[in-house]
Each structure stands twice: as structure tokens, then as C-alpha cells.
Amino acid sequence: MLSLKKYLTEGLLQFTILLSLIGVRVDVDTYLTSQLPPLREIILGPSSAYTQTQFHNLRNTLDGYGIHPKSIDLDNYFTARRLLSQVRALDRFQVPTTEVNAWLVHRDPEGSVSGTQPSSGLTLESSSGLQDVTGPDNGVRESETEQGFSEDLEDLGAVAPPVSGDLTKEDIDLIDILWRQDIDLGAGREVFDYSQRQKEQDVDKELQDGGEQDPWAGEGAEALARNLLVDGETGESFPAQVPGGEDQTALSLEECLRLLEATCPFGENAEFPADISSITEAVPSESEPPVLQNNLLSPLLTGTESPFDLEQQWQDLMSIMEMQAMEVNTSASEILYNAPPGDPLSTNYSLAPNTPINQNVSLHQASLGGCSQDFSLFSPEVESLPVAGSSTLLPLVPSNSTSLNSTFGSTNLAGFFFPPQLNGTANDTAGPELPDPLGGLLDEAMLDEISLMDLAIEEGFNPVQASQLEEEFDSDSGLSLDSSHSPSSLSSSDGSSSSSSSSSSSSSSASSSASSSFSEEGAVGYSSDSETLDLEEAEGAVGYQPEYSKFCRMSYQDPSQLSCLPYLEHVGHNHTYNMAPSALDSADLPPPSALKKGSKEKQADFLDKQMSRDEHRARAMKIPFTNDKIINLPVEEFNELLSKYQLSEAQLSLIRDIRRRGKNKMAAQNCRKRKLDTILNLERDVEDLQRDKARLLREKVEFLRSLRQMKQKVQSLYQEVFGRLRDENGRPYSPSQYALQYAGDGSVLLIPRTMADQQARRQERKPKDRRK
DNA sequence: GAACCTTGTCATCCC
DNA sequence: TGGGGATGACAAGGT
Numbered sequence: 128m129l130s131l132k133k134y135l136t137e138g139l140l141q142f143t144i145l146l147s148l149i150g151v152r153v154d155v156d157t158y159l160t161s162q163l164p165p166l167r168e169i170i171l172g173p174s175s176a177y178t179q180t181q182f183h184n185l186r187n188t189l190d191g192y193g194i195h196p197k198s199i200d201l202d203n204y205f206t207a208r209r210l211l212s213q214v215r216a217l218d219r220f221q222v223p224t225t226e227v228n229a230w231l232v233h234r235d236p237e238g239s240v241s242g243t244q245p246s247s248g249l250t251l252e253s254s255s256g257l258q259d260v261t262g263p264d265n266g267v268r269e270s271e272t273e274q275g276f277s278e279d280l281e282d283l284g285a286v287a288p289p290v291s292g293d294l295t296k297e298d299i300d301l302i303d304i305l306w307r308q309d310i311d312l313g314a315g316r317e318v319f320d321y322s323q324r325q326k327e328q329d330v331d332k333e334l335q336d337g338g339e340q341d342p343w344a345g346e347g348a349e350a351l352a353r354n355l356l357v358d359g360e361t362g363e364s365f366p367a368q369v370p371g372g373e374d375q376t377a378l379s380l381e382e383c384l385r386l387l388e389a390t391c392p393f394g395e396n397a398e399f400p401a402d403i404s405s406i407t408e409a410v411p412s413e414s415e416p417p418v419l420q421n422n423l424l425s426p427l428l429t430g431t432e433s434p435f436d437l438e439q440q441w442q443d444l445m446s447i448m449e450m451q452a453m454e455v456n457t458s459a460s461e462i463l464y465n466a467p468p469g470d471p472l473s474t475n476y477s478l479a480p481n482t483p484i485n486q487n488v489s490l491h492q493a494s495l496g497g498c499s500q501d502f503s504l505f506s507p508e509v510e511s512l513p514v515a516g517s518s519t520l521l522p523l524v525p526s527n528s529t530s531l532n533s534t535f536g537s538t539n540l541a542g543f544f545f546p547p548q549l550n551g552t553a554n555d556t557a558g559p560e561l562p563d564p565l566g567g568l569l570d571e572a573m574l575d576e577i578s579l580m581d582l583a584i585e586e587g588f589n590p591v592q593a594s595q596l597e598e599e600f601d602s603d604s605g606l607s608l609d610s611s612h613s614p615s616s617l618s619s620s621d622g623s624s625s626s627s628s629s630s631s632s633s634s635s636s637a638s639s640s641a642s643s644s645f646s647e648e649g650a651v652g653y654s655s656d657s658e659t660l661d662l663e664e665a666e667g668a669v670g671y672q673p674e675y676s677k678f679c680r681m682s683y684q685d686p687s688q689l690s691c692l693p694y695l696e697h698v699g700h701n702h703t704y705n706m707a708p709s710a711l712d713s714a715d716l717p718p719p720s721a722l723k724k725g726s727k728e729k730q731a732d733f734l735d736k737q738m739s740r741d742e743h744r745a746r747a748m749k750i751p752f753t754n755d756k757i758i759n760l761p762v763e764e765f766n767e768l769l770s771k772y773q774l775s776e777a778q779l780s781l782i783r784d785i786r787r788r789g790k791n792k793m794a795a796q797n798c799r800k801r802k803l804d805t806i807l808n809l810e811r812d813v814e815d816l817q818r819d820k821a822r823l824l825r826e827k828v829e830f831l832r833s834l835r836q837m838k839q840k841v842q843s844l845y846q847e848v849f850g851r852l853r854d855e856n857g858r859p860y861s862p863s864q865y866a867l868q869y870a871g872d873g874s875v876l877l878i879p880r881t882m883a884d885q886q887a888r889r890q891e892r893k894p895k896d897r898r899k
Numbered sequence: 900g901a902a903c904c905t906t907g908t909c910a911t912c913c914c
Numbered sequence: 915t916g917g918g919g920a921t922g923a924c925a926a927g928g929t
Contacts, residue, residue, distance in 0.1 A: 739907090762917065787918090792907060794919055799906085801920090 741785045748781050750774075757782050758789030852877060 738746070742754050750757070751772050760768060765786070769779065849867055852860050866883040868876045 788908065790918065791909075791920095795907070795921080797919085798921055 741781075741788060744781055745785060748778050750778060750782060750785075754785050754789065757786045758793075848875070 739754075745754055745757075752768060756768065757765070769782070774782070845867055849862065849865075850859065852865075854860060860877065864880055865877055866880045868878050868883055868886070870876050
């Protein structure tokens, strides 16, 4: 199949060249586009990758003009749709509406980039040059452009001169052989029958005459798309497209030029004739069999470059398209964009008279939607590029462009977007690869974090858990952050709410401790509860009830409540060491529930047994007031109380010790509580921070994903645009020699790679200098 | 019986 | 200067 394809291709090409040489205008595209789609597929393969998108014609196709499903316009249609979808999908990244404008570098007749010849530099800003198809009257302008297109072509010498020559016998034989080959392949002979074609063209011309009156008539547009115009001077026919369809012609011309180029033995850097007519003259001889090369088809390749694996490229492209098709929420984007009927990707192929540029790709209004200024793509530093003074930069659409810069910087987009295998073409001496501006965002550490997060999420952890996992993994604090699950910390946490006020008012603490009575403990005071006091006084107790509170885990409430807290069961410490040894000996601790059913006497006995050492001492020293009073009375009242009684020094000393120890005890409890609260608060803060961290990580992952997707889309767009760029000879630009670069004003420049490298290096130095 | 926890106590600092 | 709060350290007792 490959050889057959090659054979047929070569035959058709030879045929085309011969016909063009003898002055018969042959539009291969006519066959390829409308009449024999299979042929095009045979030659070019069923790929839209080689379909030169009619950017300026997208308006028509996207406006809903009928497209035959088998027409290769459908291919263009899908390509255009895809491009449009890509552009629209960029709104997801909040990129403000921005235009992608392609600037062509003028290539002077010598075939070298005239970067130092301002005079030859072409700025297509002129009205006669590149049309800025931005307004709603694009259609009119395109129509006008189309009207002048054939003239422009001829001004450029792009159309083969009307050489009136007869076919030699060899040519006729060759043509006949080719016909037979095509017939064998299923192509009707009438396809190549020039007279029949003329008849068809006549019919089409009639249709076209009617259509030109109203070129935008719905049905006429489709018919017009296949119409052929007859050159007024030469009588040759060439496809007349609907408004905006001139690129079809231009591409047809390009194709012919490429074929011609392929037949000519000049290399990449060979000097090109100034115009096409001279090219045709430069063809060595009509009788010389043209040498065809196999690498005609790649839009990204020049003749001298090593051929890429086209199949691989196509698969890559398709995979990107599939991914984008999955990712782009078209409905959302349509709502967001509310796209007008005008095609945002209109391309203007209009040519300026006397302009050596014969192709002009303007991704006009290629809205990289939502490119916010803080997230715009390209650095305004590109504005410093000598656009006006340098002829190497040809603005295709310099106006009406918002900034699409900043994040990407004035970067060599070829280095940015093209994979190494694309950049590193043969004989590529362009130097080191330019840095990826997004590379810093996707550095290894970030990706590690992302992978960690992704792994954790995949493993079923939520981000908080993942963060905790990560935290615990490298935690060296030794502080268990999981203490909140322990009963002690729970109780502590409950008590922490009142801890701050506990020392100021014991009664308020007690009143607020209905649900957390346990944690109120004695830290706020020694049994200041009136009930306890009454009980003590009724029973003649001399002191406070620290042991009671201790037994109840310092609760003022009914100790039986403890039984309702199962997680406190194991905290049943019985610190009875404050009791006198005698009391301890007989101390048979009943369960807390025993207090409930116990009589008052039993309770009194029990409380007596629970007395602290100080209480026992106070009782032994016959202190006439309770320890609670000793401890909790204000200094003035305490002093009054002391003054009321005649106390010995030993008694006074004991009373002061009791007061000191009691206060210190409460202080110690409050201190410990505060410690615990501090730890709990710290733990809560850590959890909050972990939550925040997880959220930020999630957002970061999202942003990075978005960035990645955006990068891929911009890369594919770059390849699309770059692959469609042609020099004045219709040859694709070599990625190793040229690169697209976004200027500060949002336009796109095609500049030599050396210059792009220099700028990239300059760009690299800037951050380094800043760091210094 | 060791390890750990809880609580009370002391010493000290500070207000 | 004394009272008292805060806190580290220690000991005792419990688990």
C-alpha cells in the first residue's frame, strides 16, 4: 500500500507539474477537496493533521453551513472545531480574552531570514497587507480580500504563467499512464478529463455567478465551495471558495509549490527565485523527470530534515484531541463565551500586493479565554522586541490584542511546546533547549507532593488524612496528635472550656459543669460548693473535702455520674495517700454507686475516711474551722477569722500550711489543666493547619492539573499554527530554525530560533539576577 | 516489679 | 514585704 501510495502520489505530482508547466492550471485541491476525497486520503492519508485549516473559512463552516459528511471540508470542520474548542476551553484557566496572532518572518528572495534588513522587513499591518478580521464586518472584508486574492496571487507570481505550449509526446504518454493508474485505482477517467472538467466548471461557473451575488446565501455557499473561478487573464480555472475560502486556493498553490520544491534539487538553504514564475523557470527542464521526495506531506518538515514518524505524530495529535474532547466542557464554554457567529479563529490569508509574504496566518480573535492578567501567558518583555525596526518579525495581526503574557514569558514557544524530538531536528545547532516556563511550577518536589496526595486519595484517604499521614510519617516531635481520642483528653477537652474561668469563680464553674462536672475538679477551689460545706459542717468536719473530690475525680457532682462515663472507668485512681494511715488502714473503698444507697452515716464514715492528711492534722490540732474556709477565704476574712480565735503558734502554722498547700494544690491543678488545654489547643491548631494544608494542596493539584492541560493545549495549538505556516515558497518552516514567540501585545511572532534562544537566555538571566 | 499516670507538695519565680 | 498565682520538680500512690 505504501509503495502504491507513493507511486500514485508521484504520478499525480508529475502530472500536476507537467500541467502547470505547460500552462494548464491544475488544482490538485479541486480533486483532493471536493471531487475525490479518497484520492486525497490516498495521498495525504485520512488525517486532518495535514488538512490546512481554513482559518478564515471557519466562519462559514462553523456558522452552520452545510458540510457534506464525506467532504473533506468536514475534516477542516473538525479541525476548526477542535481548535475552537481548545481555545474556548482555555477559559477554564481564567485566561483573559486574548488573541493569538501569528507573525511571519519575511524571508527574502535569497532564502535567508532578513533579520538585519529593515527595509525588506514586512509589516503586514498595512491595510493592504494583513487584514485584521476583528470586526463584525469580517465577512465583507473577507469577501473583498477574496476578490483581490487572485490578483494578489498573480502579483506575487504565484500562479503559473499562461505558457501556451503543447504537450510533448512524452508528456502525453506520461499522462496516459497516470490516467490508467488512476483508473485502476477506481478513479474515473472523467476525473482527469480536462474537457469534462471544463464542462463541470462551466456549470459551476454559472452557479458561482449566481452565488457571487449573494455569497452568503446558505445553500449557495456550499456549492460555491466547490466552484472554480476562471482566471480572467489566463483562462485557467482555480477553485473559488466561498468568502473566506481563499486559503483553499492558497493551499492549493502551496501544495503545488511544495511539489515543485520537491522536484527541485535545491536544499533547505538554497536560494529561491523571487517569485513563482521564476521558480517555474528554474525548473531545470520539462523533460527531466522530476525527483520526488517522500517527505512532502509533513507540514512540519522541510525537505532536508529527517522525516518524522508521521503515524506517530498523528496518533499523538489524536490522543491530544481525544483528551481535549473529554476535558472540554463544551456546553460550559459555550455559555461562557456565548460565541458570536463570527469565527474566533478566522484566518486571513489575504496578501499584500508587492509583498514577498505569500501567506499570512492570523489566529485572529483566537481567544485564549480568560487569560487573566495574573495568569496570562506571555511576558510583556517581548514588547521590547524590535518589531518595528526588525524585518525578521512580521506582525500578522498586530492590533487589537490584549496581553497574553506573563506566565509564559517571552519564551521561545518552540522550545516550550515542541517536544524534544521536534526541536531536536537534524543539524539542529540551535543550542540547548529553552527552559520551560512552566517547568518551575511542575518541579519535582511539587510533583512528589502531588503524587503523594494522589496516592493518598487513591488509597482512600481524604486529604486531611493524607496530610496527617504525611505529618506522622515525618513527625519527630514525639507528641501524639491523636490524643483527642483518648478518654483523658476528651475529659480534658471538656474541661478546657471552663478552665479559664475556673480560678475566678468556683460557683460559676460548678454551675456550668452540668455536663462536664468531672472536669471541673477541684482546681477551682476546695469544695466551695455550699452543699459540701453544709455537709461538712453538719457532720462536724473540720476541713474541706479534698478526698471526696479526689475520689470523684474532683467532681462537685454526684459521683455516680462517673458510672455513666465508661471511658472514665479506667481512671479510677484512688489517691488516698492524703489520708491518715489509720484511716487508710480501714479504708475499704466502696464503689461510687455505694454512695448513692448509703445512708448519711455511712456517707459520713466514708467521708471521714477520705479526709486528707491536713484535715486529720487540723482535727488533731483542734482547728476550730474547716480546711475549706482556711483555704478559700479571702485574706481579710481569713485574718478576721484567725483573730476571732485564740490559736497557738502550732495551730497558726498548721493553718497557714494548710492554706498554702491547698492553694498550691489548686494552682497545680489549674496549671496542669492549663497545660492540657494548651496541648489541646495546639492539637486543634495543628489539625486546622493540616486541613488548610490539605485544602491548599488540593487546590495546588488542581491548578497544576489545569496548568498541565493548558500547556498541552497551547502546545497543540502551537503545533497547529506552526505546522500551517509557510514561507513565501510555500514550504513549511523548520522547527529547528524558527520558533513562534508571543509578543507582549499578544501577537505571535515567528522568529529565528537563534533569536528565540537569545531571548530565552536573557529571560533566564533575569530571575537569577533578581535572586542575587 | 517496672513503667507510666495522677496528684499532692515543695521550691521558686514573679506580680 | 507578704500574699498569691504559676510552674518545674519530686514523691507517693495507683494501674
